Amino acid sequence: MFYEIVTALSRRQKQIVFTVIDAVFIPVAFFMAIALEASVQANYATLSQQLLLVVGLIVSGAGISWWLGLPAVKLAAYEARGMIRTGAYAGMLGVVGIVMDAALGGALPVGVFLIFSLVLLVLAATWRVGLLQVTLEIYRRGKTRMRVLIYGAGQTGQQLVAALRQDNAIQAVGFIDDNPTLQSATISGLRVYAPARIKDLIVEKDIDRVVLAMPSMRTPQLARIAHRVRSIGCEVHALPSFAELVGKGELEARVTPVCLDDLLGRNRLENELPGVSHAYTDRRILVSGAGGSIGSELCRQLIACKPECIVLVDHSELALYTIEKELRDISANLTIVPVLASILNDGLMRDVMLEHKIDVVLHAAAYKHLPLVEINPLAGLNNNVLGTKVLADAARDCGVDRFILVSSDKAVRPTNVMGASKRLAEMLVQDLATRSTATRFSMVRFGNVLGSSGSVIPLFEEQIARGGPVTLTHGDVTRYFMTISEAARLVLLAGSFARGGDVFVLDMGDPVPIKKLARQMIEGAGFTVKDAENPQGDIEIKVTGLRPGEKLHEELLISPDMLTTPHAKILRAQEGCLSEFEIATAVKDLRLAVETRDAAMAHGVISRWVEQGEMQEAAQNT
Numbered sequence: 343m344f345y346e347i348v349t350a351l352s353r354r355q356k357q358i359v360f361t362v363i364d365a366v367f368i369p370v371a372f373f374m375a376i377a378l379e380a381s382v383q384a385n386y387a388t389l390s391q392q393l394l395l396v397v398g399l400i401v402s403g404a405g406i407s408w409w410l411g412l413p414a415v416k417l418a419a420y421e422a423r424g425m426i427r428t429g430a431y432a433g434m435l436g437v438v439g440i441v442m443d444a445a446l447g448g449a450l451p452v453g454v455f456l457i458f459s460l461v462l463l464v465l466a467a468t469w470r471v472g473l474l475q476v477t478l479e480i481y482r483r484g485k486t487r488m489r490v491l492i493y494g495a496g497q498t499g500q501q502l503v504a505a506l507r508q509d510n511a512i513q514a515v516g517f518i519d520d521n522p523t524l525q526s527a528t529i530s531g532l533r534v535y536a537p538a539r540i541k542d543l544i545v546e547k548d549i550d551r552v553v554l555a556m557p558s559m560r561t562p563q564l565a566r567i568a569h570r571v572r573s574i575g576c577e578v579h580a581l582p583s584f585a586e587l588v589g590k591g592e593l594e595a596r597v598t599p600v601c602l603d604d605l606l607g608r609n610r611l612e613n614e615l616p617g618v619s620h621a622y623t624d625r626r627i628l629v630s631g632a633g634g635s636i637g638s639e640l641c642r643q644l645i646a647c648k649p650e651c652i653v654l655v656d657h658s659e660l661a662l663y664t665i666e667k668e669l670r671d672i673s674a675n676l677t678i679v680p681v682l683a684s685i686l687n688d689g690l691m692r693d694v695m696l697e698h699k700i701d702v703v704l705h706a707a708a709y710k711h712l713p714l715v716e717i718n719p720l721a722g723l724n725n726n727v728l729g730t731k732v733l734a735d736a737a738r739d740c741g742v743d744r745f746i747l748v749s750s751d752k753a754v755r756p757t758n759v760m761g762a763s764k765r766l767a768e769m770l771v772q773d774l775a776t777r778s779t780a781t782r783f784s785m786v787r788f789g790n791v792l793g794s795s796g797s798v799i800p801l802f803e804e805q806i807a808r809g810g811p812v813t814l815t816h817g818d819v820t821r822y823f824m825t826i827s828e829a830a831r832l833v834l835l836a837g838s839f840a841r842g843g844d845v846f847v848l849d850m851g852d853p854v855p856i857k858k859l860a861r862q863m864i865e866g867a868g869f870t871v872k873d874a875e876n877p878q879g880d881i882e883i884k885v886t887g888l889r890p891g892e893k894l895h896e897e898l899l900i901s902p903d904m905l906t907t908p909h910a911k912i913l914r915a916q917e918g919c920l921s922e923f924e925i926a927t928a929v930k931d932l933r934l935a936v937e938t939r940d941a942a943m944a945h946g947v948i949s950r951w952v953e954q955g956e957m958q959e960a961a962q963n964t
Contacts, residue, residue, distance in 0.1 A: 832846065
């Protein structure tokens with residue numbers, strides 16, 4: 343009730359209330375002054391004789407108070423300036439009292455009015471300070487306050503507590519500090535606890551947030567503390583020092599950006615790759631895996647080509663919703679059709695292609711996370727191989743003009759299930775290319791894509807944010823890298839250059855040592871590498887060993903023979919494939935393995951047909 347009353351008052355109403363309170367204390371101060379002045383008889387007759395004077399003081403006090411702007415001073419800001427105004431108010435009213443007493447023919451000594459001014463000063467200041475505390479308590483009880491633990495009982499932590507005491511939305515509950523000499527002590531009115539008690543304190547005291555008030559601590563140490571607290575389920579914020587916030591000059595950047603050209607091992611090619619709008623303008627395009635890293639970038643770049651329609655196919659509801667919303671926001675006039683489905687749904691894929699009269703299929707849907715596919719080989723082979731078969735057959739039968747498969751460098755002499763699944767998918771597309779008269783089938787093969795889901799860059803960023811260590815599977819491992827925009831442009835170019843059965847690769851420069859990449863990212867984030875040469879460093883690079891099926895170095899080509907394309911940075915590889923009968927047999931055996939949940943049989947299909955394809959390729963090159 344009190345909270346509603348206080349918050350409902352307007353600013354002018356509050357000023358009137360303050361004026362009335364000041365007026366009430368004027369007679370109180372005056373009568374106290376008479377009582378304190380020894381030369382005056384403080385009896386009923388004396389007090390009754392001064393009623394007219396008191397009324398005059400009340401009226402004059404209200405006018406002086408408004409003239410000085412005393413009611414306009416906010417309670418929360420009542421400090422030195424407010425005290426000065428109050429002193430002026432009390433002094434001026436004392437002078438007014440002397441003049442009025444003389445005019446009325448009174449005989450009160452001057453001492454009464456001196457005491458009156460002093461008492462009025464004390465009362466006017468005291469009621470304001472007291473009312474501030476009462477008002478704060480009313481606000482605090484009338485609304486939910488955020489309860490925080492402050493990690494660090496040093497100067498910054500104490501300054502934070504002092505600031506929060508004036509805040510009615512946040513309440514500091516206690517300190518956490520690593521210093522044993524401070525633990526169990528009371529600082530700034532709050533108890534200091536040991537870090538081991540954080541979990542219990544969060545539950546017992548209903549903590550909403552932990553604030554790290556240790557700006558002098560190195561960032562990796564702060565990151566480790568923050569990670570530990572977040573794992574308990576509590577929000578964590580870090581606070582810079584107050585000196586840093588208001589210090590001279592601009593704040594120095596804490597993070598030095600890493601040059602993307604250094605990560606790639608070459609110059610970026612976005613500006614060198616030619617435009618492809620002519621191949622997709624006014625076309626009806628289906629993008630599978632449209633919500634993924636590559637698929638969503640393909641959709642963004644297609645917008646600039648002004649297609650007639652884009653059909654988005656993805657089995658992830660969230661991913662499909664996200665990319666559809668983004669595309670509608672940036673291109674309101676484009677026809678966008680979201681299809682929530684798996685590419686393994688043969689009937690639906692054919693219906694979609696026929697209904698929307700699809701001209702181009704960009705097939706980016708795939709399971710690509712090597713360790714997960716290695717553990718779940720049947721799911722990986724079913725989606726990556728049989729899914730490609732379904733979509734490619736549907737494209738051919740529905741008269742699609744172009745079909746472009748997004749492949750991977752792991753398809754080259756694969757040593758893992760994911761790479762083998764991509765190589766089998768390539769063989770399927772190559773086989774269809776030899777037998778299709780209407781649809782031009784092609785593939786584009788590239789290495790790791792910077793920033794894509796599951797790639798090494800986000801993993802390293804997450805590990806650095808936690809304070810390390812950064813994990814590396816082998817000290818000598820290397821990879822090719824490209825940006826998402828480069829990868830998407832290459833896929834679109836493959837479609838515009840395609841003649842049938844082509845494998846397009848990008849001149850990606852030299853492979854990048856992953857250890858060098860890890861070091862660059864650590865140092866680019868403002869940290870130092872902790873190793874034998876620098877034992878006091880911030881973040882360690884830890885070698886965990888190669889994962890099952892992981893290569894030390896990736897390749898982009900099976901055959902060394904390369905052909906040119908209309909662009910110097912894009913090359914075409916003419917690679918052999920299995921015969922139609924062999925492909926049919928491989929697909930039949932793989933489908934049986936998936937239906938019977940026979941992982942051993944699936945591995946047998948890989949061993950037989952992928953390795954046989956590699957041997958045939960080698961024989962053709964000799």
